[in-house]
Amino acid sequence: MATETLTLGKALNTGLRRALENDPKVIIMGEDVGKLGGVFRITDGLQKDFGDDRVIDTPLAESGIIGTAVGLAIRGYRPVCEIQFDGFVYPAYDQIVSQVAKMHYRSRGKLNIPMVIRIPFGGGIGAVEHHSESPEAYFAHTAGLKVVSCANPQDAYVMIQQAIASDDPIVFLEPKRRYWEKGPVDLDAPLADAYPLHSARVVRPGTDVTVLAYGPMVRTCLEAATAAAEDGRELEVIDLRSLSPLDLTAAYESVKRTGRAVVVHEAPSNIGLGAELAARITEECFYSLESPVLRVTGFDIPYPAARVEEEYLPDLDRVLDAVDRSFGW
Amino acid sequence: MAKGDPGGTTRSRRAAPRSRKSAAGNPELVQLLTPEGERIESVIGPDGIEYRVDFTDEEYRGLYRDLVLVRKLDAEATALQRQGELGIWASLLGQEAAQVGSGRALRTQDMAFPTYREHGVLYCRGIDPIMPLGLFRGVDQGGWDPNEFKFNMYTIVIGAQTLHATGYAMGITMDGKTGTDDGEAVIAYFGDGATSQGDVNEAFVWAGVFNAPMVFFCQNNQYAISEPLERQTRIPLYQRAAGFGFPGIRVDGNDVLATYAVTRTALDNARHGQGPSLIEAYTYRMGAHTTSDDPTRYRIASEVEAWQAKDPIARVKAFLEKQQIAGADFFAEVDEQARRESVHLRERVLAMPNPEPVTMFDHVYPNGSPLLDEQRTQFSRYMESFEGSAH
Numbered sequence: 093m094a095t096e097t098l099t100l101g102k103a104l105n106t107g108l109r110r111a112l113e114n115d116p117k118v119i120i121m122g123e124d125v126g127k128l129g130g131v132f133r134i135t136d137g138l139q140k141d142f143g144d145d146r147v148i149d150t151p152l153a154e155s156g157i158i159g160t161a162v163g164l165a166i167r168g169y170r171p172v173c174e175i176q177f178d179g180f181v182y183p184a185y186d187q188i189v190s191q192v193a194k195m196h197y198r199s200r201g202k203l204n205i206p207m208v209i210r211i212p213f214g215g216g217i218g219a220v221e222h223h224s225e226s227p228e229a230y231f232a233h234t235a236g237l238k239v240v241s242c243a244n245p246q247d248a249y250v251m252i253q254q255a256i257a258s259d260d261p262i263v264f265l266e267p268k269r270r271y272w273e274k275g276p277v278d279l280d281a282p283l284a285d286a287y288p289l290h291s292a293r294v295v296r297p298g299t300d301v302t303v304l305a306y307g308p309m310v311r312t313c314l315e316a317a318t319a320a321a322e323d324g325r326e327l328e329v330i331d332l333r334s335l336s337p338l339d340l341t342a343a344y345e346s347v348k349r350t351g352r353a354v355v356v357h358e359a360p361s362n363i364g365l366g367a368e369l370a371a372r373i374t375e376e377c378f379y380s381l382e383s384p385v386l387r388v389t390g391f392d393i394p395y396p397a398a399r400v401e402e403e404y405l406p407d408l409d410r411v412l413d414a415v416d417r418s419f420g421w
Numbered sequence: 422m423a424k425g426d427p428g429g430t431t432r433s434r435r436a437a438p439r440s441r442k443s444a445a446g447n448p449e450l451v452q453l454l455t456p457e458g459e460r461i462e463s464v465i466g467p468d469g470i471e472y473r474v475d476f477t478d479e480e481y482r483g484l485y486r487d488l489v490l491v492r493k494l495d496a497e498a499t500a501l502q503r504q505g506e507l508g509i510w511a512s513l514l515g516q517e518a519a520q521v522g523s524g525r526a527l528r529t530q531d532m533a534f535p536t537y538r539e540h541g542v543l544y545c546r547g548i549d550p551i552m553p554l555g556l557f558r559g560v561d562q563g564g565w566d567p568n569e570f571k572f573n574m575y576t577i578v579i580g581a582q583t584l585h586a587t588g589y590a591m592g593i594t595m596d597g598k599t600g601t602d603d604g605e606a607v608i609a610y611f612g613d614g615a616t617s618q619g620d621v622n623e624a625f626v627w628a629g630v631f632n633a634p635m636v637f638f639c640q641n642n643q644y645a646i647s648e649p650l651e652r653q654t655r656i657p658l659y660q661r662a663a664g665f666g667f668p669g670i671r672v673d674g675n676d677v678l679a680t681y682a683v684t685r686t687a688l689d690n691a692r693h694g695q696g697p698s699l700i701e702a703y704t705y706r707m708g709a710h711t712t713s714d715d716p717t718r719y720r721i722a723s724e725v726e727a728w729q730a731k732d733p734i735a736r737v738k739a740f741l742e743k744q745q746i747a748g749a750d751f752f753a754e755v756d757e758q759a760r761r762e763s764v765h766l767r768e769r770v771l772a773m774p775n776p777e778p779v780t781m782f783d784h785v786y787p788n789g790s791p792l793l794d795e796q797r798t799q800f801s802r803y804m805e806s807f808e809g810s811a812h
Contacts (some may be wrong), residue, residue, distance in 0.1 A: 119595075129684070145595055151630055156623035159584025160591060163534075167592030183619070190578050191585070198562040198574055201784040235785055235793075259787035290791070337792040 094279040103245035104134050106279065107252035108172065112142050115170060118256055120208075122157055122174030132174055132212055132271055154184035158209065160405075164192050164313045165205040172256055178213040179222030179395075186231070191235030192261045206259045208252070213241075214308045214358050215405055216269035218398040225395050226359035231263045232336035232368075239336040240289060241265040243273040243310035246354075247287075247333065249283040251331035254289040256368035267308035292339035294346065298328035301352035301415055304343060304369055306332040309356045309406060316411035325415065335365055343369065344376050351382035356406050361389040388414045450703050451670040453678040456731045458739025464679070466468065468668050472682040478746045485741060486678050486755050487521045488734045491541040493759035494550045497766050498540075498557070502712045506770055507557045511538045515675075518733030519640050520546060523702070526688060527608060530571070534586035534609045537575040538640075543612065546572040551769050560748075560773055580618035583609045583637065587624045590633035590691075590720030599634045602691035607635040608684070614645025617653045625665040625699075634691035636684065637662075637699040640674060642706035648720035659701035667697045674704030675733040696698025705731070778804065 098106065111118050120135055121391045126149035129136030138149035150157050154175060161171035168174040175181045181188070188209065195205045215224030232239045238260045242248040248266070287293055295310060296317050305313040317327035328346050332338065347353045353373050355366040370385035388406045396404050451472050453461050463473035476484070495513050502510040513520060521539025521608050527533060533542055537556075544550055548565045555561040556575060567573045578584035586609035598605045628635055641658055643650055654661075662669025672683040680702055687698040705728040708738060709716050716725075743745040782797040 153623040153626060155620055156584055156587075156627050159581065159620060159623070160588030160627055163585040163588025163590070164592045165588075166573070166585065167589045167596070169592055169595070171588075187581065187584065187620075191576075191581055195574075196787055197784050199784075200561065200564065201564045201787070202568065203574075204787050205437060206787075238790075244454070246563050304546070310595060337790045340792075 095276050096279060097274050098244055098245050098277045099274050100242070100245045100248045101132060101134055101284065103249040103277050105136055106277070107249040108135060109138060111172070111256040112138060112146060113144055117168060118148050118170045118172065119148060119164065120172045121161060122149050123176050125149060125151055125174050129246050130174060132268065135174065150385065155187050156179055157408060158184040158187035161207050162187065162195065162205055165207050168276065170206045170256060170387050172208045172210060175209060175211045175222060177223045178211055178227055181211055181227060188231065188237070189234045193234045194265055204259045205261045207261045208255045208264050209262070210264045210266060212268035213265045214269060215395060215401050216308065218401070220398070221395065224401065226357065226390065227281050228265055228335050229359060229364050231400040232365060237261055237263055237336065238290070238334070239263045239265065240334050241267065241307035241401055242333070243267060243270070243307055243331050245277045246281070249277045249279070250281055250283060250286045251289060251333070256285055256287060257283065265307055269308050270311065282319070290334040290337060290339055292330050292332045292334065292342040294328060294342060295331045296327065296329040298326035298350070299328055300326045300350055301328070301418055302346040302350045303327050303329045303354050303356060303411065304332055305356040306335060307328065311359060312406060312408060313356055313411055316408045319413060320406060320412060323399070327415065338369065338372070340372055340376070343373060347377045348380040351380055353385045354388060354411065354414045354418060355385065356388045356411055358390045358405055360392045361387050362392045364389060383418045386414045386418055444684040450673045451679045451683055452673040452676050453682060454676045454736055454740055456736050458736045458743055460740060466670050468670050470686060472679065472686065474678050474682045481741060481746050482751060484521060484525065485737045485747070486758070487525065487545065488677060488737060489755050490759050490762060491521060491544050492517050492734060493763050494544070494766055495540055497763035498554060499708070499712065501509060501767065501770055502557070503571050503750065503756055504627065506556060508559050509711050509713055510557050511711045512708040513538055513540050515705050515728065515733070516640055516642055517541055518677035519674035519704050521676040523608065523638055523684040526681045526684035528688070530605045531688060532571045532573070532589055532605070532607045534573045534582040534589070534607065535575055536582065536610055536612065537577050539610050541768065545573060546570045548572060551766060552771050555773065558770065558773060560776055579602045580611055580621040581617040583611055583615070583621045583624035584627070586635055587627045587633050590628065590635035591631050593634050594631070599692055599694045605634065606688045606691040608638050608688065610638050610640065612645065613639065613641040613643065613650055613658060614648065616658055622742060625661070628697040629666040632696040634694065635697045636687040636691055637697065638684065639701045640703050640704055642704050644706060644710065644720065646710040646714055659702070661697055662699035669699040669701065673699045673702055674702030674732045677733060
């Protein structure tokens with residue numbers, strides 16, 4: 093078994109390389125993805141090895157990246173589009189929600205748009221404005237799109253390949269603050285036998301409270317769980333992985349066991365994924381709940397200046413505080 | 422006609438905007454059939470290309486038949502809307518020549534990306550004219566197979582399809598399907614209002630940069646709902662192409678022969694690897710934008726009358742008569758066919774069933790979604806809970 097220790101970014105790069113090797117219809121397109129290898133180097137070396145027809149440096153136009161990818165998909169290609177930063181996706185928003193998401197439906201299944209839209213998302217890297225946002229709720233709200241997020245190198249490697257192989261259009265959210273974190277990656281992991289793309293996963297079993305997170309917050313929640321264990325509380329941490337559709341089976345099963353749930357995400361709380369999870373868990377697990385489903389999120393403000401982002405972002409202490417509140421009910 | 426660079430003049434201009442007349446009323450356009458029905462043998466366009474057509478009598482008659490049929494079917498759809506059988510209709514009245522000329526210029530292998538008004542092009546692609554009526558009646562969202570007919574779905578968001586067309590054209594290049602007579606090309610339809618959209622300008626950038634085998638076909642029908650051309654541009658639209666690095670040309674959009682000649686040339690250039698071009702078909706929307714607006718609020722009768730004198734069908738008829746290519750029997754036979762087909766269309770529209778409600782859950786995702794499946798099941802149970810329900 094070829095298990096290597098890779099950063100999450102390198103795992104994505106390796107997964108993209110594998111997808112390019114396996115299917116000649118896969119193409120990567122975006123700003124600076126070629127010679128530069130992307131601003132985060134996620135596509136490093138791919139243009140050199142696969143040519144500028146497969147790894148395309150595009151004009152600086154986000155709507156153009158997504159809109160032309162729609163046409164390429166109709167033509168039979170499988171475009172993997174890179175949006176350079178979360179805050180730059182909005183010029184492409186119309187193409188994503190009005191065109192990419194609806195083509196299959198409008199054509200009554202005659203057209204497939206097997207596209208992956210990669211977006212480095214979230215904060216924590218000290219960036220200037222428009223470089224640290226969490227736009228997942230916009231896309232999760234749109235029927236026709238699937239939205240996923242990886243949280244560790246193994247998932248990054250597998251999920252990007254699964255997303256590219258899927259005929260569904262997928263918004264693929266990469267936790268940019270975790271790009272440089274290392275972990276083991278089984279390079280031979282067969283895609284079909286791995287966790288399906290749409291499934292949540294218990295990443296730390298526990299008995300006292302269910303903590304639901306995705307992307308960059310999974311690690312934060314695992315650290316909180318380690319700290320809580322020292323205080324004698326066992327947190328069960330679930331990495332949702334799929335944000336649309338949500339894999340609720342794992343969440344329900346867990347909450348019915350623990351009786352408590354805390355949802356953690358960086359995005360603002362108002363109308364966010366936490367609200368959906370709280371509503372669903374309340375409907376399904378009402379008689380099992382010992383306390384209300386609580387949320388730990390960013391605030392309902394534009395993403396703030398970098399010097400205060402540590403206060404904006406949910407951290408270990410805020411997660412533990414929510415766990416305390418859950419028990420204090 | 423001025424020869425020279427494809428964008429026309431490049432002299433510097435003063436800051437003051439041009440009057441509408443000089444911006445939109447530029448008479449320099451490719452024309453092969455005058456409003457009086459006089460044939461012009463050939464024309465050297467501002468791009469230096471000689472435009473001509475060489476049709477047989479049968480082909481001339483065929484073009485006339487197309488024009489009359491699409492006008493009649495369009496009129497039938499407008500009537501159906503007025504009677505409450507369609508929710509809304511976007512009429513092509515006045516634009517028949519632009520659509521039939523360009524539509525007939527397409528080769529079988531070419532792909533078209535329309536807006537929601539290209540009923541004439543759709544007809545030329547061999548698609549049953551009832552197909553768009555499903556969309557406007559609200560029973561589906563357009564039922565034809567884009568791959569089978571090489572005619573994509575109608576696109577309602579203005580200009581979005583020009584990017585799809587550009588991407589598709591890039592795919593043609595990547596597939597190595599250019600450079601020969603049987604190479605493929607793409608045509609993207611849009612209106613004068615769409616030229617203000619970011620997507621259209623991005624499509625121009627991409628098509629130029631990637632030398633995409635495509636034709637941007639702008640039907641300048643002078644109005645974007647109520648807004649006249651001078652709200653979209655201060656230069657003639659075809660001149661925009663020069664700024665993106667490819668040729669632009671203006672054609673008399675009410676002249677089916679010139680529209681055919683210009684489009685065929687541009688498509689052939691594209692399929693041979695010479696990249697994109699922009700055609701501005703200078704025409705006029707004789708009716709409302711859709712059946713929901715009232716054009717008397719925003720344009721004057723004398724303008725409409727002036728365009729009536731340039732009618733795209735009358736001039737072909739005059740030509741056919743003068744040249745004795747067709748006579749009264751032929752015209753009567755075409756009218757009768759148009760009447761028959763429109764009656765047939767009407768009968769079929771009235772018989773169009775509503776979709777089964779549960780089918781609204783179909784085709785959201787190629788691979789399905791567990792939450793959606795659950796919602797569909799709940800909906801079905803709910804509908805079945807009504808005793809004696811037909812659902």
